[in-house]
Amino acid sequence: MHIRRTGVHTAWDNAIPPIASLAPGAEVTVETADASGGQIGAGADAAAVAGLDFGRVNPVTGPFLVEGAEPGDALVVDVLDMTVGDWGWTANIPGFGLLADDFPDPHLRVSAISGGVAEPLPGLRVPVVPMIGTIGVAPPEPGEHSIVPPRRWGGNLDIRHIGPGARLVLPVGVPGALLSLGDAHAAMGDGEVCGTGVETEAAVRLRVDLRRGAAPATPVIETHPRAHRTGAALATTGIGPDLMRAARDATRALVGEVAARTGMAPVDAYLLASIAADLKISEVVDAPNWVVSAHLELSLLG
Ligand code: CA
Ligand code: CA
Numbered sequence: 448m449h450i451r452r453t454g455v456h457t458a459w460d461n462a463i464p465p466i467a468s469l470a471p472g473a474e475v476t477v478e479t480a481d482a483s484g485g486q487i488g489a490g491a492d493a494a495a496v497a498g499l500d501f502g503r504v505n506p507v508t509g510p511f512l513v514e515g516a517e518p519g520d521a522l523v524v525d526v527l528d529m530t531v532g533d534w535g536w537t538a539n540i541p542g543f544g545l546l547a548d549d550f551p552d553p554h555l556r557v558s559a560i561s562g563g564v565a566e567p568l569p570g571l572r573v574p575v576v577p578m579i580g581t582i583g584v585a586p587p588e589p590g591e592h593s594i595v596p597p598r599r600w601g602g603n604l605d606i607r608h609i610g611p612g613a614r615l616v617l618p619v620g621v622p623g624a625l626l627s628l629g630d631a632h633a634a635m636g637d638g639e640v641c642g643t644g645v646e647t648e649a650a651v652r653l654r655v656d657l658r659r660g661a662a663p664a665t666p667v668i669e670t671h672p673r674a675h676r677t678g679a680a681l682a683t684t685g686i687g688p689d690l691m692r693a694a695r696d697a698t699r700a701l702v703g704e705v706a707a708r709t710g711m712a713p714v715d716a717y718l719l720a721s722i723a724a725d726l727k728i729s730e731v732v733d734a735p736n737w738v739v740s741a742h743l744e745l746s747l748l749g
Pocket of ligand 1: 580581603604605630
């Protein structure tokens with residue numbers, strides 16, 4: 448089965464009728480729209496970011512009814528393959544993102560994507576590691592629920608390991624599960640610090656299955672080695688009693704290091720951190736100060 452990206456919705460609501468039914472064990476190819484829902488084109492600039500209609504952002508394709516799924520079951524989603532578009536975008540959206548106070552102005556970089564590389568700036572070649580930013584099932588609570596925050600039922604998880612070769616296990620909350628997905632990224636760093644990855648259209652091949660009565664409390668992922676980075680990295684740190692503040696400090700320090708080493712504009716270093724640097728919780732035991740580190744592979748610094 449092949450599902451076009453026309454069947455989208457922009458809120459979670461278990462009253463949205465399914466666009467297709469899948470039997471357990473079935474495979475489906477799902478086209479997904481980019482996170483702007485087509486509002487940002489390949490020739491766009493920062494004005495398109497400033498004019499975004501947030502009622503149309505983060506569309507997901509679906510929902511898919513999984514035959515026989517009941518609340519309390521586990522929905523097992525195997526990501527078999529994923530093709531991303533030939534371009535993508537990364538934006539600083541005012542008021543959104545970890546360093547929103549540092550970077551108040553809209554900013555946009557469009558990347559050409561080819562040969563396994565995305566190029567947001569001339570000569571800056573970021574490896575493509577495709578992933579699904581938003582994937583989840585309908586919540587049992589009635590009514591519309593914003594697409595932005597992730598929940599127990601999945602959704603806008605932005606876990607970059609949910610890509611080809613990975614297995615995602617979701618709790619089923621309503622009969623038929625009602626699975627939807629979208630918000631593909633050609634690349635993203637752990638933390639997605641500016642709020643966007645390399646946002647792109649995609650076609651995702653999935654297989655769905657059920658485990659009776661085995662719903663996990665929250666989503667569980669089995670990763671694939673291609674999502675693991677192994678190159679030598681520059682790692683900056685944030686240290687203190689508040690993990691969010693430490694995450695900001697580590698990111699701010701990375702932006703400063705990259706800008707100083709390369710001459711890149713700080714806002715572009717921020718976008719680069721969002722698509723290629725990984726935030727890690729390094730230590731949460733040496734009270735009262737915790738450590739967040741931000742890792743960027745040195746190969747990206749030329
Ligand atoms: Ca997302
Ligand atoms: Ca996104």
